Structures are given as structure tokens and as C-alpha cells.
Amino acid sequence: MTALFWLAAALFGIGLFGMMARRSLLFQLLSMEVMLAGPALAFVAAGAARGDAQGQGMFVLILVLAAAEVGIGLSLYLRLSRIADVSDVDTISDLKG
């Protein structure tokens, strides 16, 4: 059971690292999804270990959250692609200082 938690932690870490490492906006959204998968797995594993359905419920909630985030992320992606080079997120940094 602890192996599953380590897997969840790994997913979370990979997602976080992906966000930091990749410059392209799409990949950042992708790694966001991976990151959210971590806690989902953790909840399912915990629910299974305890044998009650609350873990499953939380999993569904996290899915909904992930979907909403990606939805908004993609629409932003479309808007930004018109006005900036979406492949390199670092160029979108007018607001600073």
C-alpha cells in the first residue's frame, strides 16, 4: 500500500517538474494533469486500504477539478497563441519588476 503512495508522490513530483522544465504552454498544461493525477491515486489507494467509498468520491472530484483547469488552460492557450509565441512561455513576461 505504501508503494502506491510512493507512486502517487512520484506522479505529483513528475507533474511539478514538468511544469517547471518544459517551455511550451501545452506541455505545461499536460504536466498539470499529471500532477493532479498524483492526489487522485493517493485518495483511491487510501480509500481502498480503508475499504470505504470516500476515496472514490474524492477521486471523482479531482477529475472534475482537472477537467475544469484544463478547459480554462486550453482556452487561454488559444487566446495567447494569437498574440504571443506560445511555444516559449518565458516570452510572455511583460508584467514584471
Place this chain on the structure above:
Amino acid sequence: MIPALTVYHLLLLVPAPALAAFMVLGLAPVFLHRRLVMLIALAGGTAPLLAMTGMMGLCLTGQCRGVAPIFTLQVGTAIVDLALLLDPLSMITGMTVTLIGACVLIYSIDYMAGAKTADLRRFFALMNLFLAAMLAMVLAGDSIVYFLGWEMMGLCSFFLIAYNVFSDPAVAAGRKAFIMSRIADALLLGGLLLLFIAAGSVRIDALIAAGLALPEGQRTVIALLLLGGALGKSAQLPFHTWLPSAMAGPTPVSALLHSATMVAAGAYLMARFAPLLAASPDVMLVMAVGGALTAAFGSMTAIFQSDVKRLLAFSSISQIGFMLLALGVGAPAAAMAHFVTHALFKSLLFLAAGDIAHSAGDDTSIAAMKGAASRRPLAFAAFTIGAASLSGLPLVTAGWWSKEEVLDAVLGSGGAGRALWVLALLTAVMTAIYAFRPVLIALKPGPVDAHPHTPGLATRIPLVLLGFGSLTGGLLVGPVIRLLGGVHPEMPAYSVVVAALAPLTGLAISWQLSRSPQLADWLAARRLLRQGLQIDVLYQAWFVQPFQRLVDRLSGVHGTTPDPFGAAPVTMMLWLKRQLIDRFRSDGFDSGWMALAGTATPLWAVARRSQSGRARDAVMALAGGTAGLLLLGWMTA
């Protein structure tokens, strides 16, 4: 709070008319015609005499001791109850004051005819206020009304002496009189308040009773304070210098205030507190010796005077010295008798001298009196009667009887009495000398009247009245002493004879003096003696100049106030600033703080750069933060 009315409340009617006249003349903002002013003044001046005679009637018919309470007030533990008092002493003094007051006011109607209406109004207002104040003091049953009258007299004397506001000597004389009498008032106030603390009430009889109950030491101090107050007001030796200079005021003022009534207030005070003083023998001795010395000094200095008013002023000082001598040896009755007769003949002398001076173009020097006998026969006759009564020609004049009483009392008092008696006799001789000098000079032929105008009825009535009083006053002396409870001591025959010879020898010497011119020149040369042993100059040097120097040093000669004491905190602050703040050169501190502030800018630059604006950096910061927290959680679990 207003107690039930008794017959003695009529006492309120005595000072009331004079006060009312003052109110109308002094304060009413309405225009008054000249004649109306005189009428009101006359009414205010004479009405108290009528009221007082009513009171005298009441007194003579037996109920002579009565108190009329005005109102009472509770102050902490003490009770303050103001009241007027009728007793033989206050009746006699009241009668004298109202009589002299009436005569002088009648006289001044004519004497002040030359003044402008506004000044006239002011003069009569103040004269009436004085009369009200003096009567308030005389009839006071408690120390507050007493002191109110006492101080108000001082105020009126200041304003009346300085009546002629344009002559600086008059104003200066007024200031000197007021300051010196204020010193006396301070001493008296101290004494009265000490008694008030002991008695817990302000009634004079309660004060005396409490005074007697006090221990010896405290009682002596209080008696000395009261004596100081009396000496100051009556211009006795230490405080006498203000009276001669007070002659700068108009003659009616000198006649009423500075001879008959106000200056005798000191004697009245001593008589009022006689039981208290009797209980402290050493103070009595001081008073007696002081009185005798003042009498001698006054009469001696009077001989050398060149101005008739100053001569009469010194004569008043000496005669009141007699009264205090009598009080000192324990004969208040004799003193008060002498007070009555002195008031009569001294005011007569002043009024006569005033009229004579008028005829000589307002020159009051004795030399100007030459030929007065022919110019103003009535005034001259009055002056002569007055002089005779002053020197106490035996049997014929009132002065003789009262002075005789005083001399007998002094002789009979044993102990130092004998020596004082001899001194008193010598003074009597000198009194006769200076009394008759102006008379003899007036007999000599002199210039004709500058503007021949026969004195009006208003001048003649008082002169006649007072002349009659000065002659027949002696008859009053007996009943007055009996009324005041004084006992007539049996004296050996030689004392009466010697007392009779003294004025005659004085007259003879005076005759001799007026005859030989070189003696007259010798007399005029004695400047030192004329200025009363220059005690006045002494005071100026010892007290006034040092005070003036202190004032000038403190407040700067031309008024720009260095105010050293006030400037002390300001200079201290400035010194502190120099020592502390300047030492830390401002840039020392300042640069310290600015350096600290300076570090903020590079830090700000670092903070600004951290805000790179890149999304990835935001996530990295978040990751770093989470990692940090996880680490912290792990360590502290």
C-alpha cells in the same frame, strides 16, 4: 440669614448718607449741575451728624451698649458675622468725626469754589466716601467691617492727596502716603487674622477675649502687630514721613483727614483693643515711650517749619504722640478726651490757615501770613484761639483740660511715668513756642489782600463753631472721661501749677523769638531740623533707592525685560542644546540613519529582480516553498 431688626440697626443710617452721596457723585454716569453737586455733597456730609446725635441720645439714656448684626456666614469651622456696635467709645469718636466732617464740608463748599465741576464732583465724592469709611470703621463691631473702613480711608487719602492730578509732587505724596499706610495695614491685617484664627469668630469682643486667652509670647506679637498698624496710620515716629508731604493736598483734606480724624484712627484702634494691650505690659511701655518721643520730636521739628501747613502737620504728629502716651500708661479715657479736643482745635487751625492762605494768593508759608490779622480778622482770631487751645493755655482753652488729664495720667502711672511726665512738659513748652509763632508773625503789618473778597457765610460758620468748641470743649472732657469709665487721679497741687506754667513760658519764648530778627534767621538756617532730622531722606536712601535699583536690574532700565528668572529655563534649554545636540554633529546621527535607509535600495533591487514575471519561476517558487515546508514538517514531526 438677615437677623431680626433692633433699634441699634439705626447705626446703619450713620454712614449710609455719605455712601449714598459717593454713589451719586462718583459713579452715576449722569450729568449733574454744579449747584446740585454741592447740595448732594452737603447733604451727604451733614446727615451723618444728625443720625449720630440720635444715637448719642440713645446712648445717654442708658442703653449705650448694643450690637446690630448684619449677616453671618459659615467658613469651615469659623463663623463670620458682621455687625455694627454702639458703645461709649464709638459714640464719642463718631460724634467727633461727624461734627468735624460736617464743618469741613461746609467750609470746603466755599473753599473749593474755584474748581471745575468735574473735579469738584470727584473731590466731594471722595470726601463723602472717606466719611463713610471712617464712620464704618468707628462703628464696626467686627474686624472685617473695621478693616474695610480702615483700608478705604487709606485709598481715599491717596486719591484726595493726589486730587490735583497735574502736580507731580502731589501725586508722589499720595503714593508715599498710600504705600506707608499700606505697610501699616499689612501689620494690622496680620494681627487681626492671627486673632481670627485664635477666636474662630470676627467679633471684636470675641477677638479680645481669645487674645487674652493666648499664651504670653503670642499675645505680645499680636499686640506689637496692632501697635505697628496704629503707628503707621497715625504717622507716629517710624512711619511719620508721609504726613508732612501729604500737606500737598487741598486744605479741607488736610483739615479733615490729616489732622482730626484719619490720623487719630491709630489711637482709636489702641483704645478699642485697650484690654488686650493692657494684658501685655511691655507693649504698653513701648507705646508710651514711642508716644512721648514722637510728641517731643514732632513739636521740636514744628518749631523750625517755614510752612504753616507743615507746621500743623508736625503738630498733629506730636499731639497724637500725646494720645498714644496716655494710652501707653493705661488711660484710654484721657487719650480719647484729648482726641476730641485735638480734633476741634486742629481742624480749626487748618481751616483758619487755609482762609488766610487764600487771602495771600494760596501761599501757605508763614512769612506770607504777615498782616493776616488785618486782612482776615475772623480767620486770624480763629487761628489764635486754635493756637491757644493747642498749647493749652490754662483754664480758658479745651486743650488745657484734656492735656492736663493726660499729664496727670502719665504722672500717676508710676515707674517710668515721672520721666515721661518731664518729657511731656518739655513738649508742652515747645508746643506753645511753635503754636504762637505764626500768630505773632500774623500780627506784624503786611501787604493788603491781593483780591479783597470777604469770605462767605460757609467759611465763617465752621470757624465760629469750632472756635466756640475749642474754648468750651474743656467742659466735655469731664463727662467724656466718666462715660469711658476713666478714673480722675488725685494729683499733687504742684503738678497742676507746673502744667499751667509750661504753655506760658512757651508763649514768652515765642514772643522773644518773633521780636529778635537774628534769632529768626538762626531759626531759618536750621535746615536739618526743619526736614525732621532728614529721616525722610534716610528712608529714601535705605529703602526706596535699593528697591528701585533691584527693579531696574530685574526688569531692565528702559523696560526691555531681561527677566532673569523667567529667562532661566529658556537659557538652560539653549545651553543643553549646545552641550548635547551640537556635540553629536548632526551628520553623525543623520548619516547613520541615512546609511541604514540606503541599504534598503539594493535590497529593493534584489526584490524587484525576483519578480521576473515568468510563470515558470512562479511555479518554481511554489515548489521551493512546498519543499521547504515539507522539510520543516519532517524535522519537527
Place this chain on the structure above:
Amino acid sequence: MSLIALILLPLLGGVAALFAARLGNNAERWLSVGVLGIGLVVLVAACLGGSPDPRWLAFSRTPWAPSLGVQLLFAVDGLSAAMLALSLGLGMVAVFTSWQTNENSGLFHAALLWTVAASNGVFMSFDLLVLAFFWELMVVPSFLLIALWGHGAREASAMKFLIFNAVAGLGLLGAVFWLGASAPIVTFDAFELAKLARPAGVQTWLLAGFALAFVVKLSVPPFHAWLPDAHTDAPTAGSILLAGLLLKTGAYGLFRFPAMLFPEGYLALAPVGLVLGSVGALYGAVMACGQTDAKRLVAYTSVAHMSIVLMGVSGGVHFALMGAAVEMVGHAFSASLLFFLIGAVYDRVGTRDLRDLGGLQRTAPRFAAVFALGFSAVLAMPGTANFLGEALVITGMFQVNWIYAAIVLTALVVSVVYATRLLKEVVFGEPGPKPVTQDLGSRELSIAVVLGSATLLFGLLPQLLMTPFTPAVDAVLASLEAVRR
């Protein structure tokens, strides 16, 4: 509730006066007089209205910020009622004296009313923080009065007045905060704080803080340096308020709070008060003799009279305290009368230098008569309230120590010297280079008569003052008695 009106009324009146000035024809003057008149009516109604606590004529407590322990605690007894009446009355007199047009008179009347409002606050409040607040507030409008409408070196003297009083105010603030902080419960209510026992040493230091502020406001040497300058350069109305009102707040403070809050401290510092007062009485009198500026002379007389009040207050016996209270009222009237008259001369002649004045007796007899009234008041002539006050103080001093009584008597004598000098220079003698031509107008005469007759009224009928003051005096004596045993 009506007690707060005594502060709000003049405060808002001041604001209204600012705008009323634009309406013209003396609108703001009648407004100020109206406001002060209503204030008097409210005061009388409050005093007659009775209060729950028999000790006070009127009592009101409204919480302001309970978390910080601050409340509007107002209590009025005989003494404070007299002071409030004085404050409102003299405010009216000040308004009447400056009836001629002076520039931006709106702000002038606002400053006047605000000074009255602040001093009303001081006379009524028993919450120490509120007291300290009004104490500091009082300085600002009077600073304006001197700085904007004064004459001569007005900025400098206004600044000196401000610095002296503000710095002294810090003493009071420090003591109040220390007191509040050291109290177990969070409150600044004077009655509660009075109940808490404190070691004598702390009490002495606390009283030193309080006393510093009160003594500087009372202008007792060596803290008096601001008074002569402030008076010389203040407008007449300013001088009247300054002399009649601000000095009294210092005296009132010394009378009320030391004995109530720090009885042991009071007994420890009383000799200091007596010595300071005696030095001040003599120093003020002697300085007055040397002045050539009339207003400066009267200012120094105020220094002398206030030092005598200080001696009375630190006497600690019934007579001395009663004398101090009566002297406070008497001096307010006599000083205001003299300042008013000298102001009137200054308006006519343009100078206050004694060497240029004189000859009033001939040119303005009415002036001379009223001046004589003022002269006899400053002289403490019996029959005036001043004499009553000083005689009571002297009686008290005899019970304390006869030397102090001797000093006050000497001051009484020296008072004749400067009083007669003032009279000689202004009234007697030949008219100066610029003679006073026109006599007192009816308005001015009525003001002078009102002030003069007030002095005489309280001098001849002392029970009008003494009976209302007795509870205040007994309270002080009671708190001292409890400690003396």
C-alpha cells in the same frame, strides 16, 4: 447628557462662525454670543437638574472606547460650575470687546469659541485621558489667536506660548499614561484610580508630572516666561481669555487632582509649592514695578496673584484652599477688566508704553473712574474678591507657617507700588503726546461696569462664592485627612 452640550455647543458654534462670517453685518459675532448664552443656560439647567450622586451638581458618564478604557466622564460641583460660568461669561466679554471689524473675523470667533470649548472640557472631565486631550487642545486655538491677530512680535510670543505649554502638557500625558498602565484594570477614570493605593515615591513622581503641566499653565516663576510675551502681543480678546480662563485651568487642575489622586505625593510636594509660590509672589510683584508696557505690567501682576493661588492650593488647610478658589474668580474679573481697559486705550492711542500715556482724568473722566475700580481690584482693596481671596490665603498661611503669611503680606504692600504707578502713568498727569480723545463708548462702559461690579459683588457678598465652593474644599481636605492620620 446636557454636559456634553457644553463642549459640543461652542465647538460646533466655532465651525458655524467660520461660515457665518460670510453673511456679513456681524452675523458671526451674534452667533458666538448666542452660542455662549445658550451654553450658560444649559449650565444652569444642568446644575439645577440635580444628579444621582449628591456630591456633584451634575454628573454624566458616556462610554467612548471601552476597550481602551476611555469614557466621557463629566462631573460638575460648585467649583467647576463657577469656572464654567466664568469661561462662558468671559467668552462673551471677549466677543464684545472685539466688536470692531478685524480681518477674517470668522476664524477669530471660531478660535475664541474653540478655546472656550476646550477649557470647558478641562473643567468638567474626570477621565484623565480626556482631560489630557482637552488640555493639549486648549493650546492650539489660543496659539492661533495670538499668532494671527496679535501685534508686535506675535509669532515669536505665540511660538513661546505653544512650546512652553505643549512641553508641559507632555508631563501630564506621561503621568496619565503611567497611571493608566500601572492600574490593574484598563481605565482612566479618575474616581477609580483614586481608590487604588500607590507607594508614596510613585505618587510623588506622578504628581510632579501633573504639577509641571498645571504650574506652567499657572505661570508661576520660573515657568512664567511665556505669559508676559503672550499677553503683550495678544489681541485684547486674547488677553482676556488668556488671563481669565487659561490661568484658571492650571489653578483648577492643582486644586482638584493632586489631593484626589496622590495624597501622599501632595503632602511631599506641598512645601515645594509653597516655596515656589512665595518666590513667585514677590518676584512677580517686583517685576511689575519695573515694566514700561502697561499690558506687560498687568501680566506680571497675574504672575504674582497666581503664585499666591499656588500657595493657597499647596497650603492644605481649609482657609488656604477656600482663599485660592476665591482668588481664582476674583483675579479673573480684575485682570480681564484691566486688560480690557488697556486694550481700549491701545485701540484709541496705538501705544501701551506708560511713558506716552496719561491725562485720562481730564480727557476721559468715565475711563478714569472705571480704571480706579480696576486699580482697587488689582490692589486687593477690601470689598473686592481679590482681597477676600488673599486674606483667606494669609489666614491659611498663618496656620501653616507665619513666614509664608509675612511674604504674602509683603506682596500685598508691593502691589500698592505697581498699582499706583500704573494709575499715575495712565490716569494722572498731563496727557501724553497722543492723548485719548474720545471717552468710553456705551458698549465698552457696560463691559467694564459688568466686570468691575462682579469683583465688588463677590467681594461684598462672599457667601455667593464660598457656599458653592465648600463641598470641593471639603473633598480635598477629606482625602488629605485620610492620609495625614
Place this chain on the structure above:
Amino acid sequence: MTLAVLPLGLIGLAAVVAMLLAPRGPAAAPRLAAAAGLVAAALVVLVRLPAPPAPIPPLLADDGLARFGTLVACLSALAVLGFGTARREGPALIAIVALGAAALAGAVHVTSLLLGLEIASLALVGLVVLPLTPKSLEAGYKYLLPGAAGSAALLMGAGLAYAGTGRLDLAAFHGSGSMAALATALLLAGLAFKLSLVPFHLWAPDLYEGAPPATAALAGSAAKAAVVIAILRLDAIVPAQPLWHQGLALLAIASVLLGNLAALRQPSLVRVIGYSSVAHSGYIAAMLSCGIGAAPAALLFYIAAYLPALIAALLVAASLGEAATITSLRGLAWRSPLAGATLALALASLAGLPVAAGFLAKIFLVGTLVGAEAWPLLAAVVIASGLGLFVYFRYFIVLFARDGCVVLHSPPPARAVMAVCTAALLVFGLYPGPLFGWLVLATR
């Protein structure tokens, strides 16, 4: 029980109606609908104040904190409506953010906590992006991405806590041992991001600059207040781990210092307000780190004092449009007195100067720190306030300069909100008695 959820229902209804009216109907309709719903919700809360708590067992509590949170959410949303957003969809989104904030304020269960947070955040992203300008899109993205990371961290924490204790209400974080500590750390990270505490603060200045001032006001007021209340609830339950207080203290010190430091020489008013929101979150975190759970009245007073100042300042910035820089603000007080006075008072309150409510808030802050003897925290607060004085006074003085050109025009509702905020600041500053009394009553 149903009455407790009524306010949420009303706000939700307002959001739906506003969305329906957005495409068609008169221009002002959506704003009026949203405003009506919010006012109704606020009135219901006020009416139910004396009523006893009626919680919805697992998810929402109906205690004093929840009511205060709902009230603050409704009032700030109403104030933001007064800004007058150009786009027609604005009011609906504003209502949704208020709904999220109200839910978060009442959350006692992980799911309602999560839902409240996410509803508010995502709606906020929408609001930030609304003007569709490059700046707003960038700001929106830079808020969305780290936001997602933060939520993920929070969820991971919740998961670990659930694994450890098997419970999903807030008590889940109560356990001891390394697993619970890690869970609490992740939870703290997620919440710290929402409060914009350093180092999770990088989105705040950009959002305040990029987004329209109305959105920034909403983010700074409604969202932040709800998160603080959530932390308050957690603080009452989760004191076991030392990490919680020490973590908060460290974050507080960092954000207080950096917040004021970074704002020192800022030319743009909105960025200064951004940094000041970071700093004030730091001050709030400082109070939270002293274990204020027992007497939250002081903290709630701090919020009540901070919100009107923030909204007023941003309102003036909104009225000035793009040119809200230090040069354009010169002499504002003389040319448009109301705006000038409002901004001046707001700056004074943010700096903690005596007349405005900020002064008393700062007194309570210092009082709490002194009470808890947190000396390093006190030192940091004092230094930060010193720096803060310089920051705010730079703008304060400029307001009263004599010269100046920009004329400001603000629509009547904005002027009304300005007046209300100024009045609130003055009343809370000079007469705090009744407010403080009600807060103590509410949180007993």
C-alpha cells in the same frame, strides 16, 4: 438547517440569472440582478445573526465566522460591482466568486474547502482574463498555472491526511507523526498560495497590475478573507504540529519584509497595492502564528479595517484608468477632493496612522504579538511598518502637491462606494466600540 444554506442559494441564483441576462437584455440588467442577489443574501445573514447556529453537518458550519465571512464576501462583491466592469459577463463571475468565498468561509470538510477554493479561483481567473488584453491574459495564465499547482499540493496533503486518519473533515489534519506533518505542510503550502504569502506571492503583483482593478479588489478582499477564516478554523483544530505555527511565522516574516521592501520605489499605484496586499497577508499570518484561534476578534477587526482601505484605493486607481502612477496622482486632493481624500485616508489606514482604522488594527496586531512574546516577529513588523510608512507617504505627499493635471471622472456608484469606504475607515478608527463589541460577541 435550510436557512443556513439560504445565503449561498441566493448568491448562486443571482449568478445564474446574471449569466442568463448577459447576452441579451439591457446593459445594466446583469449588474442589477447580481446586486439584488447579493443584497438579499447579506440581509438574510444580518437577520439570522441572533439566531442559534444551524450547521449542515458534514460540510458547512453556520457559526459566527461563517456569517462574518459571508457578510464580507457579499459586501465586497457589491462594492466591486460599483466599479462598473465594462464587459457584460463581469457581474455573473463576481457573484460566482462571492459564492465560492461564502462556501469557503463555512467549510468544515475537505470537499467543501476544496470546492469553495476552486470555485473562487477559477471564477477569478475568468474575471482577470475578461478584458482580453495581452496584460490580462498573461496575468490570468500566471495565476492559473501556479494556482493549479497549489491546489494539487493541497489535495495531496488532504490525501495523505485521509490515508493517515481515515477522516475527511478538518480534524483529519489533527494526527501526529511524520505522515500528518507532511499532510499539514502541503495544506499550508496550498493555503499560503491563496493568501499570496512569500514565496508563493509571485502572482499577486502581476495580477493587481494586469487585471482590471475591480478583479484585484475582489481577489484581495472576498477571497482572502474567506481563506483567512478557513485557516482560523484549521488553527483551532490543528495546533498539534509545531510546523503549523512556525511555518506561519516564517512565511509572515518573509512576506512582511519583502512586501514592503519591493514596494519602496514602485511608480505604479496598483503594483504598490499588490505588494501591500502581500505585506498585509504577512501581518495577518503573524497574528495567526500567535495562536489567535482563542480570541479571533482582533484578527477579524484587522480584516474589517483592511478591506475598506484596499477597495477604496483600488477604486481610485480604477477611476484613474491606465495612468494610476505617482506622477499622474499629483495634486489629486485639490482637483477632485472626494477621490483625493479617500485615497489619502486609505493610504493612512494601510500605513497605520492614527486617524483611520488602520491605527487601531496595528495596535491590536502589536498587542497580540506582545501578548504572545513573539519578539522576532515583532521586530520584523516594526521594520516593515517603518518601510511601509515611506512607501505610503510618498504617495500621500504627492496627493497634496499644488500642481497636477489629470482630471478624474468616476461614475456615481463609484463615488458612493468611495464615500462608504471613507466613512467606514473613519468610524472604525474613531469609534471602534460597537464594531469590536459585535465581533467579540460573534466569535464567542
